[in-house]
Amino acid sequence: MRPWSPAVRLADGPAGEPPLFCIHGGGGNVLIFADLARVLRGERPVYALEARGLAEGQTPLDRIEDMATLYLAAIREIQPHGPYQILGYSIGSRTAVEIARRLEESGEAVDRLILVDHAATALEGGEEDLNPEVPDLPDLDPEAVRRHLAVWRSCWEAARSWNPQPYGGGALLIVAEEGIHAAAADPALGWGSVVAGGVEVVRAPGDHFTVLARPQVEDLVACLAEKTQRT
DSSP states (O other), X not given: OOOOOSEEEEEOOOTTOOOEEEEOOTTOOSGGGHHHHHHHTTTSOEEEEOOTTSSTXXXXXXXXXXXXXXXXXXXXXXXXXXXXXXXXXXXXXXXXXXXXXXXXXXXXXXXXXXXXXXXXXXOSSSGGGSOOOOOOOTTOOHHHHHHHHHHHHHHHHHHHHOOOOOBOSOEEEEEETTSTTTTOSSXXXXXXXXXXXXXXXXXXXXXXXXXXXXXXXXXHHHHHXXXXXXX
């Protein structure tokens, strides 16, 4: 039996096309990326990184640095060298930045870093007050719910305790038009102090939970494709 890996393959793509690696949000599960993977299927491979602790017998991680270590090892097993494409959703944006920083530090190129609807500033009365992302599945037993809630608590503890180190590259920040960050005074949501290479902000339809769901995600993918053609 193969050892457990946090990397879940969600979509296939052409041989040689670099994968998009998606980092989970506060709930730890990867179902939030299902519609994104459906839209991208056939264009590029899509992998999502699932939190440790959702499976029976696992202990959740409560530090961004530890998540980055685990996920980066899985990413490099799939793609040993860059350029890399990394997307972080919600608090997964923090893990994505930490992974990108470590790749840069090791001499690897990060082609694209995408941060989805999350602020780099202190977590006070924001996303952490939203309901946990527990999948609505008919056969989800009470023990599975307990594990999901434990992961949710650990993820937010990790986000609160993160001490970011500067990342030299740039990032594309997706902000939901109807989300809790839509009216923020700083359009870059504080990422300018962490991402030294600059933050490009794009407004996307939907709210915090629907920005990556159909039909909104189709507009988002079209926007990303347009920006890729321009670069």
